[in-house]
Amino acid sequence: MAHVGLAMHFRRDPNDRRKELTVSRFIEVVHKNAVASRNTADAFIKEMLHYNIAEYVAGGDGRTHPLQPTAATIERFTGWVTAHLRTLDHIDGGDRLGRYLDRPDMLATLQPLIADGLLASKPVREPNQTFSLFIWLNNGGIVMDWLMSGIDPDHAGLERIPTSVVSIGDFAKWLKLSRTHLGRKLRTAEELGSIGWLGQRGHSVMWVSHxxxxxxxxxxxAKLAVVDNAFKACFPPSQGDD
Structure with missing residues (x-):
């Protein structure tokens, strides 16, 4: 939903009310693309406004109340883009990040293409069972990132891969999540055989299944491929490049 909203913001036409980012238009686009229900989209916008991730445009039409991401949100998303471009460069030795930093104005063109790619990507839109379980948890993506980032690459081939997580309470505190809610999700994942503990539950190292x-x-x-394709569309290789 965040990518949908950002894409609508970057594609807006301040001179055409029909293309402004408004609550009603956002809800309609989210629903039309089967990203979430109208109620979920409405709740998402209210959260974005509450936490100053989005704001109403000053001096906007009082009847439509156009929205925009705050400056801090754009800054954080720029960090998201640079992290993904840096990762792609590490994979193939490319120079995407340097080329992007020379043209930061291209963010407004790049992000909508990323959003389009994510909406069209079946692996991203229809992940398997355990990934889907966590993605609907607040900060669920960060939960998975934290679990996976604590894995020793040498252990990645094991059926039960140790992580760095021991205490559910500490895990919830680090992520600013409800311990009860996180514990419920972890128990469901455990029932699926996707996670477990090497010793006593909640008091030993957690493992994730292969x-x-x-x-x-x-x-x-799949996400990195989407970012790479969007980058290529914005920054086509010059003549003489491989």
Whole structure:
């Protein structure tokens, strides 16, 4: 939903009310693309406004109340883009990040193409069971990122891959999540055979299954491919480049 809203913002035409980012238009686009229900989209916008991630445009039409991401939100998303471009460069030795930093104005063109790609990507839109379980949890993506980031690459081929997580309470505190809600999701994942503990539950190192690890990596690879394709559309290789 965040990508949908940002794309609508960057594609807006301040001189055409029909193309402004408004609550009603956002809800309609989210629903039309089967991203979430209208109620979920409405609740999402209210959260974005409450936490100053989005704001009403000053001096806007009082009847439509156009919205825009705050400056801090654009800054954070710029960090998201640079992190993904840096990752792609590490994979193939490319120079995407340097080229992007030379043309930061291209963000307004790049992000909508990323949003289009994510909406069209089946691996991203229809992830497997455990990934889908976490993605609907507040900060669920960060939960999975934290689990996977604590994995020793040498252990990635194991059926039960140790993570760096031991205490559910500490895990919830680090992520600013409800311990009860996080614990409920972890128990469901445990019932699926996707996570577990090497010793006593909640008091020993947590492991993730190889299947869950592959689910996560599949989605990350698909997302990186979307970012790469969007980058190529914005920054086509010059003559003489391979």
């Amino acid at each position: 299947r869950f690890y592959e689910e996560y990596m599949t989605v990350q690879a």
